[in-house]
Amino acid sequence: xxxxIDHYVVLGLPSGEEGAKLSEKExxxxxxxxxxxxxxxxxxxxxxxxxxxxxxTTSYAILKDEKARKLFDDLLRVKREKFQRQSQQDSKRRxxxxxxxxxxxxxFAPDPSSRAREEEERIARKLKEEIARIRTxxxxxxxxxxxxxxKDTNARGKSNMDDGGSGLNKEKVLKVSxxxxxxxxxxxxxxxxxxxxxxxxxxxxxSSKKKxxxxxxxxxxxxxxxxxxxxxxxxxxxxxxxxLQPASSPVNFGxxxxxxxxxxxxxxxxxxxxxxxxxSVLDKLKKAAQRQK
Numbered sequence: 001x002x003x004x005i006d007h008y009v010v011l012g013l014p015s016g017e018e019g020a021k022l023s024e025k026e027x028x029x030x031x032x033x034x035x036x037x038x039x040x041x042x043x044x045x046x047x048x049x050x051x052x053x054x055x056x057t058t059s060y061a062i063l064k065d066e067k068a069r070k071l072f073d074d075l076l077r078v079k080r081e082k083f084q085r086q087s088q089q090d091s092k093r094r095x096x097x098x099x100x101x102x103x104x105x106x107x108f109a110p111d112p113s114s115r116a117r118e119e120e121e122r123i124a125r126k127l128k129e130e131i132a133r134i135r136t137x138x139x140x141x142x143x144x145x146x147x148x149x150x151k152d153t154n155a156r157g158k159s160n161m162d163d164g165g166s167g168l169n170k171e172k173v174l175k176v177s178x179x180x181x182x183x184x185x186x187x188x189x190x191x192x193x194x195x196x197x198x199x200x201x202x203x204x205x206x207s208s209k210k211k212x213x214x215x216x217x218x219x220x221x222x223x224x225x226x227x228x229x230x231x232x233x234x235x236x237x238x239x240x241x242x243x244l245q246p247a248s249s250p251v252n253f254g255x256x257x258x259x260x261x262x263x264x265x266x267x268x269x270x271x272x273x274x275x276x277x278x279x280s281v282l283d284k285l286k287k288a289a290q291r292q293k
Contacts, residue, residue: 007059007072010034016080020073024064031060124235131238135229138242170245171221172201174228177213177240185233190214193231193239198223204284215244 008019011030036042038056043049062068174194178185187203194200199219206213218224224243233239 005055005059006076007062010056010059011063016076020076027060027063031056127232127235127238131232131240134240138240169221171243172218172224173244174216174218174224175213175242175244176216176231177211178233178237180207180210180212181237184237185212185214185239187214190216193233194218194227197227197230 006015008015008022011027012034013019013022013027013030034056035053038049038053040046040049040053046052062072176190184207185205187205190203190205191200194203194216197218200216201219202215202217204215216227218227228241228243231239231241
């Protein structure tokens with residue numbers, strides 16, 4: 001088809017914007033050189049020699065005519081602009097497809113915030129289960145101990161009388177323990193945690209390499225009861241909170257107490273390893289209460 005032929009290329013000239021700037025003299029020179037090369041007399045064995053020479057003559061005639069050449073240059077310009085538009089559209093189309101695929105991947109991908117929330121809920125459930133297990137374990141230890149003897153009961157009665165004289169009520173004291181595996185607790189941090197349940201009178205901490213413990217003196221028995229079983233602490237390092245003075249049977253003052261049982265045995269709460277520490281702390285609290293009076 002004539003519309004598909006580039007007449008500049010037929011004459012061996014550059015096409016496009018560069019071809020449109022060529023002078024008539026340059027076109028004529030190119031035609032004469034090409035005519036010598038493609039003339040049928042120079043190609044007796046080429047069956048297409050006549051057609052090729054005719055095509056050369058037609059292209060030269062078009063480019064030599066001013067009006068025809070201008071129309072042909074406009075046609076080449078329109079084709080170039082069309083090609084550029086198509087290239088730009090293809091580029092935009094590819095980008096749109098890429099963006100669409102990216103949005104689809106994002107839409108069907110798991111939500112990071114949802115996964116984080118599910119992970120947090122799973123860890124919180126595990127933590128509650130562990131805390132319940134620990135409390136059940138200590139509760140079983142308490143119920144597994146033998147019934148206190150009459151001497152032990154009298155000893156607790158005597159100890160309660162001594163505490164009453166010094167103004168210290170063990171029902172307001174809570175025993176707190178935690179593992180040294182996560183965030184450690186300070187007296188100020190414990191005071192802030194327990195202050196949500198009432199007035200905190202004092203906090204005494206003792207820590208070892210593997211375990212931390214403290215005695216927290218609340219302002220009232222109700223505040224101590226409210227804190228017991230409701231304080232969890234930080235998720236990374238939960239607190240075990242137990243009353244220092246568990247509920248006991250009425251005290252019989254008619255029987256002499258054994259001197260070895262003057263201090264109530266609390267080993268069934270968190271272990272016998274803390275008994276000596278608790279006794280020394282309670283003694284300090286008694287002396288402090290006496291000095292305040």
